[in-house]
Amino acid sequence: MSTGVNLKELAAELKLAPSTVSRALNDSYEISEATKKKVVFMAEKLNYQPNPFARSLRENKSKTIAVIMPERMSSFFAKVVDGIEEVTQQHGYHLLVYSTHEDVEREKKIVSLLMNGRADAIVMSVSSQTSDISHLAKLHERGFPLIFFDRICSEIPTTKFITNDYESSYEGTKHLIQQGCRKIAFLMLSKELSITKERYRGYLDALQAAGLSPTPSLQVTCAHDEEKNIEAIRAMLTSEDRPDGLFSSVEKLALATYHAVKRTDIKIPQDLKIISFFSNLSIAGLLTPSLTTITQPTFEIGEECAKLLMKKLTKPRQPDLPNQVISIPSKIIIRSSTIAV
Amino acid sequence: MSTGVNLKELAAELKLAPSTVSRALNDSYEISEATKKKVVFMAEKLNYQPNPFARSLRENKSKTIAVIMPERMSSFFAKVVDGIEEVTQQHGYHLLVYSTHEDVEREKKIVSLLMNGRADAIVMSVSSQTSDISHLAKLHERGFPLIFFDRICSEIPTTKFITNDYESSYEGTKHLIQQGCRKIAFLMLSKELSITKERYRGYLDALQAAGLSPTPSLQVTCAHDEEKNIEAIRAMLTSEDRPDGLFSSVEKLALATYHAVKRTDIKIPQDLKIISFFSNLSIAGLLTPSLTTITQPTFEIGEECAKLLMKKLTKPRQPDLPNQVISIPSKIIIRSSTIAV
DNA sequence: AATAATTTCGCAAACGTTTCCGTATTTTAA
DNA sequence: TTAAAATACGGAAACGTTTGCGAAATTATT
Structure with a gap:
């Protein structure tokens, strides 16, 4: 509810401009080491937490990835998500997790809810009902980063992780x-x-x-x-x-x-x-x-999905996710x- | 990546002001039925998807709730999350899901990451290592909606769901x-x-x-x-x-x-x-x-957590989550x- | 028929960031 | 010593919504 101080208040406290404080916190080369120290110190002191939505709005990225799976009560999917979380968390990414309950209608609805930028990417395993893949194709056509694992969609030219x-x-x-x-x-x-x-x-x-x-x-x-x-x-x-x-x-x-x-x-x-x-x-x-x-190799499948995604999302000019199937042996x-x- | 049209473009297409379009889409009483029809029709046609971050920034709510649990590979927790998802999804809420892996340090880090408004509420089950609860107490003191289930924190005056x-x-x-x-x-x-x-x-x-x-x-x-x-x-x-x-x-x-x-x-x-x-x-x-x-009653515990939360978050002037333990029998x-x- | 009330809409501010651009100050080069 | 370059910072716009306020157009009231 009550969020703490914001950038403007922090800047006022420091008698600096918001832009300077922002740059200092982001370790910009344009800011002297001296003021960086001061800014970081005061930010700590006031427990400044940047507003993720302001940042997302400005930068057009959410630092969030969505995981869509057919069911939650499955050791396979649970472990894959564990693997994904392990690497995404290190990069400061958050995980939106959805279960389709093997229902393609639900899958479609979830996908449509994610087309507005709420997530930077989707890693998914399709439902057993999924034969019409237009909702997934549209996602990919729009350039939305999409990775499949296990239950893949071979028609869609992106990276898929499976076992042999x-x-x-x-x-x-x-x-x-x-x-x-x-x-x-x-x-x-x-x-x-x-x-x-x-x-x-x-x-x-x-x-x-x-x-x-x-x-x-x-x-x-x-x-x-x-x-x-x-x-x-x-x-x-x-x-x-x-x-x-x-x-x-x-x-x-x-x-x-x-x-x-x-x-x-x-x-x-x-x-x-x-x-x-x-x-x-x-x-x-x-x-x-x-x-x-x-x-x-459940955990590893999750890790590999996430590693590829992190490379794609965190490096500046990455190519599209290559159309290939990567197999990790069972x-x-x-x-x-x-x-x- | 490429989000579709935004409100301004949609408004331009309709030769209306963005404010009018916004009100029309939100079914405001200030807009005539005729223009509402037109706006909704055009929004459908252009597949307008409101930007969730702009909305979150403006309204100061994320339509997201965070679930923190000790482990993912557990039928108990998996089913609880299924229950939560079942009701939150009906209200248009999304689920950020975190596993602490029974590690209180990880729990602290996750909680601190959620103090910036990324989620509107937290529903959690504490790790087996959690004895110092200051991170959770701080959360609650700041007025952040917090619900415990199963592994609860009785010192914190909020609602807890357990079995008997x-x-x-x-x-x-x-x-x-x-x-x-x-x-x-x-x-x-x-x-x-x-x-x-x-x-x-x-x-x-x-x-x-x-x-x-x-x-x-x-x-x-x-x-x-x-x-x-x-x-x-x-x-x-x-x-x-x-x-x-x-x-x-x-x-x-x-x-x-x-x-x-x-x-x-x-x-x-x-x-x-x-x-x-x-x-x-x-x-x-x-x-x-x-x-x-x-x-x-795993699924039901999840459902009840979510129902209470939805009432709190969607109705305008709701009281704080009452300090009580609700028990659902096994x-x-x-x-x-x-x-x- | 003139005024008041209602309906319907537009303008602009605000949410909290990041970043383009400009500028003052200091340092380097000639 | 002066011009040029580098350093360090501030002002303001922009991201895409929602909403307070004002105003025009229409309808109702007397």
């Missing part, structure tokens, strides 16, 4: 096969998602390389309702064509699978071996049996859920 | 006793924390009511390092005076306990019964055995970890 989805999936599937699986289910959120496509491709290629072919009924597309997902997975697991292996492309579906399995008499890993993209390592080790995971951690017995 | 920590702990401990436990361990983060104090009090009173007395060596204060916590808990569980029941005051320590137990030959619930404050219901059911939880969900066999 294809290779990890290939290796993960190969691991299942090596452990004896012949009928491997695939769990995904939405076929529109970049991660789904890439991970599915890796899965398919690994199958093919082993001379196996996918069973359509074992490819389960899930939705947002956890209970429905569990039931769909349970139905698949107990169908005629029941699988002996399962590849989950996202963390939440691995958890749903464990729930589903609990409702059956299926034994992991004897009857069913499971591998999943997963970020919550603590939980992975606590599941029974412990879950073999494709562990994503690593497979083998636990009990895939050990052949 | 004492009663839930009393009931939870009583439940353990009813299931046959006689030596019940207590796990906590820091003794400074409000939730620790209240939950410990409930635990002690329940023991006393049953004619039991606490064993000092079974009261474990944990820190931030997960591995150390696990080892400390393991040591306690395998000591001379090993407990037959365990009350965990926070979610992460219940998970640490399961890890610790895995390193021993202790059987849950035969040798050790466990109950914990817990928010991640999906995980609770997936642990082996499934965990009896004191389930907090409910105990009994699962396998406490079932007597």
Whole structure:
């Protein structure tokens, strides 16, 4: 409510012009060291805090970046944001964080609210519903700095950070096969998602390389309702064509699978071996049996997004964010859920 | 980067004064319906987006509230933020989200960064290191709207939202006793924390009511390092005076306990019964055995914080946030970890 | 029909910065 | 010693809104 002194009052106290005080505080070469000292000292004394909005208005930058993600209750996204915060905070940037709850309408609304300059950049992972990308394309066309991570939008020519989805999936599937699986289910959120496509491709290629072919009924597309997902997975697991292996492309579906399995008499890993993209390592080790995971470099993804952004935003004449996909490798951690017995 | 038209340009296009356009867009009574229509139409057409900083500077409010929490990778805090976002978004407010990582120095720095008006209010849960509260007291003394939730600061006369920590702990401990436990361990983060104090009090009173007395060596204060916590808990569980029941005051320590137990030959619930404050219901059911939880009204806590704040911030002449503690009850969900066999 | 009241709008100040430009003072160069 | 250059600072405009005040145009009142 009551903000402290402003620049004018500080200047009056010092018997200097506001412009001089401003320059002194910003360490301008035009100001003598002597007055700089005095100004800084008095600013400390009066606890002067520059008004961020006046500054933003004048400089046309907000020192704020927006993070848009599909859900907050996910160790993956939480860790990515932690990584982003780690580096942006060092540069004095603040984070506006939004969750779309996998709702593309909400995503559109959030994006439109950010088109007025409230944030200097957006780093986001699209919702599973996002197929029409016009709202994102418009953002980029206007020159708004935009970075994607994980669930990317390949049509938009900007920088994207992912993990090596294809290779990890290939290796993960190969691991299942090596452990004896012949009928491997695939769990995904939405076929529109970049991660789904890439991970599915890796899965398919690994199958093919082993001379196996996918069973359509074992490819389960899930939705947002956890209970429905569990039931769909349970139905698949107990169908005629029941699988002996399962590849989950996202963390939440691995958890749903464990729930589903609990409702059956299926034994992991004897009857069913499971591998999943997963970020919550603590939980992975606590599941029974412990879950073999494709562990994503979550924190690092966030850090890299932020580092690139900081370079772009803090250096004076930076080029646009290059149109490239940067991949940071995951690593497979083998636990009990895939050990052949 | 390139913001669209501004008010002046929009006014020029309409051959009106900026003031008129501003009033028209804000639905002022001084403007005729006819010109309002025209203005709104043209604003839509040119996709006029008001500059939030000019507005903030002029109105001295940011339409932003800051959320400060100890960690992001926690289902509890994630859900609270979801609740906050749910209601603030409806009022056009944005969320700056900060994690202190349980570091009071970081907490201080964040708070000091927010004293310049960047946010209209703060809703926070203090770090486990926070014992000196001068930074928070100063904030409140300056009239800055401040709300605490969960880990509150009772010395500061503002509104706090908690769950019924004492009663839930009393009931939870009583439940353990009813299931046959006689030596019940207590796990906590820091003794400074409000939730620790209240939950410990409930635990002690329940023991006393049953004619039991606490064993000092079974009261474990944990820190931030997960591995150390696990080892400390393991040591306690395998000591001379090993407990037959365990009350965990926070979610992460219940998970640490399961890890610790895995390193021993202790059987849950035969040798050790466990109950914990817990928010991640999906995980609770997936642990082996499934965990009896004191389930907090996370989303609702967030919602209530935000509702109160919105009332305070959007209505014209609101009184200060009343000095009161509002408690929203948890409910105990009994699962396998406490079932007597 | 003349005055008062109302409606509708424009002008200009203000919010708190930063920065362009000008100028007085000091230092350097010739 | 004088001109030129460098140093150190002040005045004022600008960023894009909102709003107090004044004024013109219209309508209502007597």
